[in-house]
Amino acid sequence: MTQVKQLMEEWLQHRSVLEELLEQIDDQYVDFKPWDGAMSLGELALHVAGWNDVFVSMVKTETLAPPNIPECKSMTEVRNGVRDFTEKTKATFESINDLELEAENSSTHPKLQGAKKRYLTAMYDHELHHKGQLFIYARMIGVEKVPFFR
Amino acid sequence: MTQVKQLMEEWLQHRSVLEELLEQIDDQYVDFKPWDGAMSLGELALHVAGWNDVFVSMVKTETLAPPNIPECKSMTEVRNGVRDFTEKTKATFESINDLELEAENSSTHPKLQGAKKRYLTAMYDHELHHKGQLFIYARMIGVEKVPFFR
Numbered sequence: 001m002t003q004v005k006q007l008m009e010e011w012l013q014h015r016s017v018l019e020e021l022l023e024q025i026d027d028q029y030v031d032f033k034p035w036d037g038a039m040s041l042g043e044l045a046l047h048v049a050g051w052n053d054v055f056v057s058m059v060k061t062e063t064l065a066p067p068n069i070p071e072c073k074s075m076t077e078v079r080n081g082v083r084d085f086t087e088k089t090k091a092t093f094e095s096i097n098d099l100e101l102e103a104e105n106s107s108t109h110p111k112l113q114g115a116k117k118r119y120l121t122a123m124y125d126h127e128l129h130h131k132g133q134l135f136i137y138a139r140m141i142g143v144e145k146v147p148f149f150r
Numbered sequence: 151m152t153q154v155k156q157l158m159e160e161w162l163q164h165r166s167v168l169e170e171l172l173e174q175i176d177d178q179y180v181d182f183k184p185w186d187g188a189m190s191l192g193e194l195a196l197h198v199a200g201w202n203d204v205f206v207s208m209v210k211t212e213t214l215a216p217p218n219i220p221e222c223k224s225m226t227e228v229r230n231g232v233r234d235f236t237e238k239t240k241a242t243f244e245s246i247n248d249l250e251l252e253a254e255n256s257s258t259h260p261k262l263q264g265a266k267k268r269y270l271t272a273m274y275d276h277e278l279h280h281k282g283q284l285f286i287y288a289r290m291i292g293v294e295k296v297p298f299f300r
Contacts, residue, residue: 010271034184035289111300121160122300128275129299132282139185149279150261150272 003101007120008093011127013150015086018048018131020147021138022082027075029141041137042078046070048130049085055123056092059116062106153251157270158243161277163300165236168198168281170297171288172232177225179291191287192228196220198280199235205273206242209266212256 022045030042050067072078101117112118135146180192200217222228251267262268285296
């Protein structure tokens with residue numbers, strides 16, 4: 001298996017847990033926030049999926065352009081939005097080859113500078129960080145059947 | 151840099167963010183829980199540090215033995231407990247070599263079976279999953295200066 005394919009499989013496992021978790025959330029909680037300044041549940045799910053699509057695209061484009069996040073008023077819309085990003089991200093992932101991963105990126109951010117695969121590490125960490133948080137959101141609104149975290 | 155060293159550096163970066171976050175928590179919140187059945191803040195921090203020490207040890211021992219988690223009544227004790235585990239985990243990490251990582255492990259858990267380095271992947275993911283959650287705990291009790299997540 002190529003390194004890109006391995007990285008994609010590892011990430012996809014977490015994305016599928018995220019999608020499984022979102023299936024458990026009723027529409028009435030799309031705007032739920034655990035603290036006043038937080039992103040709402042729907043916003044946080046789309047933040048993960050949208051920005052992580054940007055991170056993967058950066059291997060190709062080196063451009064940090066904000067994602068086009070749809071405005072969602074229901075969990076059905078949020079789930080569809082996340083799924084759309086997942087498909088887009090998978091397609092971009094599949095267009096990357098192992099040689100590109102090792103090439104120097106052009107980031108000026110101290111946490112991202114280095115090989116282009118650092119974009120994929122940051123993306124993976126970002127997915128896990130916020131997915132963990134969404135488990136807390138889910139528990140706080142009474143979801144009992146949460147999936148295993150990986 | 152060896153693969154083990156790289157994996158340790160990546161993990162340590164997250165552990166140092168966790169330790170930085172714990173510095174922001176006042177003693178009165180050691181038992182804070184965001185929902186009734188949750189682990190308390192102190193318990194969750196020690197759960198991450200204690201179990202992740204077990205995961206790394208498993209590369210050496212192949213034994214899943216529960217960690218010896220100290221009972222902590224204050225955040226000072228929690229921070230000391232986490233730091234002790236961090237030192238122990240670092241020492242074990244440093245005793246691993248790259249060849250061991252690729253050797254087949256003896257796990258029967260479907261999410262862990264494969265090379266021994268899968269223990270380190272699971273450990274990394276577990277660190278990120280719960281650290282993300284501790285950011286929510288911190289925000290809910292009013293911490294404003296949280297560190298960057300990585």
